[in-house]
Amino acid sequence: MKNILVAVDHKNDAEILISHAVNIAKLTSAKIWLIHVTQADPDDFLAREAGPQYVYEKRAEERKEEKATIEKWAENVAKEYNVEVEGRIIEGSVIKSIRKLVEECNIDLVVAGHKKKNLVYGLFTSNKKKDLIDDLQIPLLAVPLG
Incomplete structure (x- = not known):
């Protein structure tokens, strides 16, 4: 194992x-790719035509904060744990990105x-983890969160 992708939301x-x-x-000497998938870049000229300026300015500021x-x-991870890490912000849909x-x-x-x-939520939404497993054809470690 040489590359591990961590998808942070x-x-x-x-x-x-x-x-x-x-x-x-640490066990495999792998590189960690730390990513966050975000909305399309508001600096795109075509995207700006659809709404008020303050919306794009706020989104641009949020994106800068996410990247930082x-x-x-x-x-911090590279320094603290002595592993190779690269952080990226990616635009688009989560599964495609x-x-x-x-x-x-x-x-x-x-x-x-x-x-x-809950059960009702599961009935009316798609199962993104299953879609991801089917699409990727590589192992997915689904970590339980609160």
């Missing part, structure tokens, strides 16, 4: 997901969070 969940990836990376956070986590990075970077394992939802 919420700051609160990042620590537990990263810790699982670090444990595996991912880069800081990657730097993860699938693309898996192919580009020869990812061997995806670490993602899983939150238990």
Whole structure:
């Protein structure tokens, strides 16, 4: 195992997901790819035509903060645990973005969070983890989160 992708959605969940990836990376000398999938870049000229300016300015600021956070986590993990880490912000849908990075970077394992939802929620939404497992054809470590 040479490449582990950690998909982080919420700051609160990042620590537990990263810790699982670090444990595996230490055992296998793997590189960790720490990613957060976000909405399309508001700096895109075509995207700006659809709404008010303040919406795009707020989203641009949020995106800068997300990028800084991912880069800081990657730097801290690399220093603290002496593993190779790269942080990235990726635009687009979660499954398509993860699938693309898996192919580009020869990812061997995806670490993602899983939150238990109630039965009604499950009946009316798609099962993203199952879709991801079917699409990737590589192991997915689904870490239970609060």
